[in-house]
Amino acid sequence: MTINGNGMLVKIRNLIAWEDRVRKPRTQSPAPHPFWVIVRKEMSDLIRSWRYMVLLGLMTLTCIGSLYTAITSIRAAVPADHDLNSFVFLKLFTVSDGTMPAFMTFISFLGPLIGIALGFDAVNSERNKGTLSRMMAQPIHRDYVLNAKFVAAISVIAILFFGLGFFIMGLGLLTIGIPPSLEEFLRMLCFLALSVFYVAFWLNLSILFSVRFRQPATSALTCIALWIFFAIFYSMIVDLIAKGIAPVNPTHIDQVLGFQQTVQFLQRLSPSQLFGEATTTLLMPEVRTLSLFVTPEQAYGALPSPLPLGQSLLLVWPQLTGLIAAVMVCFIIAYVWFMRQEIRSR
Numbered sequence: 001m002t003i004n005g006n007g008m009l010v011k012i013r014n015l016i017a018w019e020d021r022v023r024k025p026r027t028q029s030p031a032p033h034p035f036w037v038i039v040r041k042e043m044s045d046l047i048r049s050w051r052y053m054v055l056l057g058l059m060t061l062t063c064i065g066s067l068y069t070a071i072t073s074i075r076a077a078v079p080a081d082h083d084l085n086s087f088v089f090l091k092l093f094t095v096s097d098g099t100m101p102a103f104m105t106f107i108s109f110l111g112p113l114i115g116i117a118l119g120f121d122a123v124n125s126e127r128n129k130g131t132l133s134r135m136m137a138q139p140i141h142r143d144y145v146l147n148a149k150f151v152a153a154i155s156v157i158a159i160l161f162f163g164l165g166f167f168i169m170g171l172g173l174l175t176i177g178i179p180p181s182l183e184e185f186l187r188m189l190c191f192l193a194l195s196v197f198y199v200a201f202w203l204n205l206s207i208l209f210s211v212r213f214r215q216p217a218t219s220a221l222t223c224i225a226l227w228i229f230f231a232i233f234y235s236m237i238v239d240l241i242a243k244g245i246a247p248v249n250p251t252h253i254d255q256v257l258g259f260q261q262t263v264q265f266l267q268r269l270s271p272s273q274l275f276g277e278a279t280t281t282l283l284m285p286e287v288r289t290l291s292l293f294v295t296p297e298q299a300y301g302a303l304p305s306p307l308p309l310g311q312s313l314l315l316v317w318p319q320l321t322g323l324i325a326a327v328m329v330c331f332i333i334a335y336v337w338f339m340r341q342e343i344r345s346r
Contacts, residue, residue, distance in 0.1 A: 034140045035148055042152030051117050056160065059110065063164050066096065066103040071175050073097035087285055087306065089180035090187060092172045094283050103168065104279045107161075107195050108272055109231070114160070115202030116223040118153045121216035122207050123338065128214070146207070146338045150331065153203055158196050165192045183285075183309050190313070191282050197323045198275040202227070204330035211337045230270045238266045274323055278316040285312060 046052050070092045096102040101109070123146070126132040135145060165188060173179060180188070205226065209219035242263045247255035267273045281287050285306030307315070 034138075035144045038140075038144055038148035039152045039155070042149055043156055046118060046152060046156050052156070055114055055117060059106075059114070059160065059164060062100075062106045062110065063103065063168060065100045066106055067092060067168055067171055069097045069100045070095045070102065071172070074176065087184055088176065088178050089169075089172060089184045090283050090285075092168055092176075093188070093191065104191070104283060107198075108275055108279070111195060111199045111275075112202040112227045112231075112272075114157060115153075115199040115204075116206045116220065116227065118156065119149075119203045119206035120210055120220040120223055122149045122153070123210045124214050124216050124219060125210075128216075142339060143335065146211075146335060150204065150207060153207075154196065154200050157199050157203065161192050161195050161199070165189075186309055187282050187285070187312075190309075191279055194275070194278055194282065194320065194323075197320070197327060198271065201271050201323060201327045201330065204327055204334065208330050208334040208337070211334045211341070230272055234270050235267070238263065241266060268319070268322070271323060271326060274319040278319040278323075281312050281316045285309075287312075287315075290315065 073095055074088065074091050093103045096105075123132070126135070126145075132145070136142060169180065169185075169188065202223070206219065206223045209222050210216070213219045213222070242259075245259065245262065247259050268277075277290050281290065285308075288307055
């Protein structure tokens with residue numbers, strides 16, 4: 001009787017413990033961080049917007065057009081000996097038959113428009129709609145809003161560029177039938193990452209004007225005016241300055257070298273110039289120097305062979321550093337202005 005009683009007590013205890021486990025609510029997963037909630041919301045709004053659809057269609061059409069021209073003219077661009085240093089796969093991004101520009105030229109031209117289109121109304125549209133004050137009424141840090149908008153936009157841009165880059169690689173592999181080498185693949189990845197940094201500068205510049213101006217049209221026109229200035233008029237201004245400071249005695253090597261360095265410094269104040277020099281060096285390994293003037297001492301003993309990837313990265317490191325610095329300066333100014341602004345409910 002005692003044994004049966006003890007067994008019954010054990011069964012009752014096990015039953016009670018099982019019921020407690022069943023009735024006990026399941027442990028809920030921790031709530032996501034407010035910053036990443038805002039990032040997902042901003043990414044969803046950007047991807048579903050008509051402007052992103054138009055930009056995606058435009059970039060896809062230009063990508064297909066540049067790829068077609070590269071494939072039709074790639075045979076003439078490959079050396080006759082078909083050596084291993086010809087880097088055939090990289091020519092998909094650089095070669096053109098003249099009817100349409102190459103893919104890297106399209107990126108240099110359309111990249112700023114993508115950054116401007118995704119950031120010119122990032123803050124002032126929220127302010128005009130009255131949603132910015134409602135968002136600030138929530139228990140979140142104020143800088144989460146600006147940081148999340150930048151992270152969401154740059155994530156969308158990175159997805160777009162890397163998607164188009166791998167799309168070109170896939171079609172090129174199916175068309176020419178030559179797989180890229182490891183160095184070619186790494187060079188293409190560096191080029192895509194550099195393109196993202198280049199567009200990030202224009203994105204931060206548009207966000208800066210979005211914080212500064214209350215009307216989206218004003219911020220958009222200001223960004224477009226700066227883009228046109230650097231794309232068209234800045235080189236003209238540099239040429240005029242170069243004519244004014246040209247050396248009187250061009251046969252003197254020191255005067256010519258100093259003049260070329262001054263002109264090159266003025267040209268590199270433009271972000272498009274920095275991007276052009278960096279992409280040319282990364283996608284064309286035969287480029288060994290970015291100097292406009294090479295002395296005979298520098299040319300003597302140079303082997304006519306392509307540079308390895310490490311040396312090309314060292315060569316464009318100043319350009320890459322300049323682009324990153326420009327991105328950070330624009331973001332810091334926009335951050336300070338946004339944190340000092342007064343946000344009132346309408």
